Amino acid sequence: MKAFILAAHGKVSMTEKEKPQTGYGELLVKIYAASLNHRDQWIREDRYPGIKTGVTIGSDGAGVVEAAGCTQDDSWVGKEVIINPNINWGPDPAAQSGDFQILGMPVDGTFAEYVKVACDRVHKKPDHLSMEQAAALPLGGLTAYRALFTNGGLKAGEKVLINGIGGGVAQFAFQFAMAAGAEVWVTSGQKGKIKFAAERGAKGGFLYTEENWPDEALKSTDRGFDLVIDSAGGDQLNQLIDVLQPGGRLVIYGATTGVPSSLNLRKIFWKQIRLQGSTMGNDKEFEEMLAFVSRHKIEPIMEEPLPFDRIEDALDKMKEGKQLGKLVVKMD
Ligand SMILES: NC(=O)c1ccc[n+]([C@@H]2O[C@H](COP(=O)([O-])OP(=O)(O)OC[C@H]3O[C@@H](n4cnc5c(N)ncnc54)[C@H](OP(=O)(O)O)[C@@H]3O)[C@@H](O)[C@H]2O)c1
Numbered sequence: 316m317k318a319f320i321l322a323a324h325g326k327v328s329m330t331e332k333e334k335p336q337t338g339y340g341e342l343l344v345k346i347y348a349a350s351l352n353h354r355d356q357w358i359r360e361d362r363y364p365g366i367k368t369g370v371t372i373g374s375d376g377a378g379v380v381e382a383a384g385c386t387q388d389d390s391w392v393g394k395e396v397i398i399n400p401n402i403n404w405g406p407d408p409a410a411q412s413g414d415f416q417i418l419g420m421p422v423d424g425t426f427a428e429y430v431k432v433a434c435d436r437v438h439k440k441p442d443h444l445s446m447e448q449a450a451a452l453p454l455g456g457l458t459a460y461r462a463l464f465t466n467g468g469l470k471a472g473e474k475v476l477i478n479g480i481g482g483g484v485a486q487f488a489f490q491f492a493m494a495a496g497a498e499v500w501v502t503s504g505q506k507g508k509i510k511f512a513a514e515r516g517a518k519g520g521f522l523y524t525e526e527n528w529p530d531e532a533l534k535s536t537d538r539g540f541d542l543v544i545d546s547a548g549g550d551q552l553n554q555l556i557d558v559l560q561p562g563g564r565l566v567i568y569g570a571t572t573g574v575p576s577s578l579n580l581r582k583i584f585w586k587q588i589r590l591q592g593s594t595m596g597n598d599k600e601f602e603e604m605l606a607f608v609s610r611h612k613i614e615p616i617m618e619e620p621l622p623f624d625r626i627e628d629a630l631d632k633m634k635e636g637k638q639l640g641k642l643v644v645k646m647d
Pocket of ligand 1: 455
């Protein structure tokens with residue numbers, strides 16, 4: 316079968332691999348569509364922990380179950396499914412166990428014609444989504460759900476700022492917050508993306524490339540935001556603290572631009588700010604996220620799907636930050 320692997324440190328390539336054999340408790344899923352996460356680009360750049368060469372990358376996928384290695388789960392064969400990429404979260408809902416892994420490194424992932432997963436990793440594809448839309452959902456949807464609701468405690472009517480709306484996770488955070496009845500604001504490096512969000516109900520947006528955007532945000536929101544959701548990190552973190560209301564919450568799930576060179580600790584304690592880290596989500600949150608998406612008929616914001624052979628082009632686009640929402644590849 317065709318598979319897109321990490322061929323060497325810093326080098327990815329399309330190759331031929333043996334079709335996986337399922338063992339007891341495993342399912343073989345024929346992939347119809349897969350989606351990219353920034354994690355795949357970090358792996359390609361050799362900037363991710365636990366990297367192993369030869370592994371098929373890709374955490375997100377949707378397809379049809381072709382074979383079951385366990386008799387009690389034969390009922391899955393022929394069903395359209397999406398895959399939960401979270402492996403071994405463990406018993407504590409508050410944080411993942413030491414055995415936690417993510418599909419697509421160090422175990423073979425979804426950028427292949429077939430992937431082998433444990434029976435409890437598959438879920439019925441939401442009816443209102445196409446295969447391509449469903450493939451966009453798992454990792455980004457799960458991360459956004461936990462960041463906003465479990466860790467961010469978002470309530471209807473609150474003001475929330477989603478930093479960097481063009482991102483795959485960010486667009487889910489935007490859509491989930493809208494569906495939850497929050498007042499949603501966004502930032503972006505590109506005006507067109509702010510306009511796109513405003514047309515879909517965002518109250519307003521700010522160009523994070525403009526130095527005075529926090530002043531503008533404070534003026535527009537009367538004292539600032541209840542909640543800010545961020546994955547950019549870097550020195551901008553101090554600006555995100557500036558735009559929070561006293562008692563506000565900042566949830567961080569990434570550090571795309573690195574760590575801050577300094578952090579305004581005095582502002583954090585004086586304004587009674589809560590800083591909260593967030594990573595993916597547990598299995599219960601995955602199920603809740605799927606139910607939320609089905610209930611609100613949420614469709615991922617995504618670019619036009621590309622053929623599977625063009626994964627590298629899609630990764631290039633992600634590296635340059637040109638995309639709006641999720642990048643998806645589909646099998647022929
Ligand atoms: N902890 C976890 O479980 C978890 C899960 C998923 C992702 N992540 C991390 O979160 C980050 C985003 O992942 P993704 O898959 O959503 O990536 P992505 O689709 O590539 O999105 C990246 C987005 O980040 C925004 N951005 C870049 N520089 C920025 C800046 N200086 N200020 C504000 N926003 C900026 C851009 O938004 P605009 O285009 O609007 O400018 C860009 O589109 C990555 O670092 C990833 O590793 C962590």
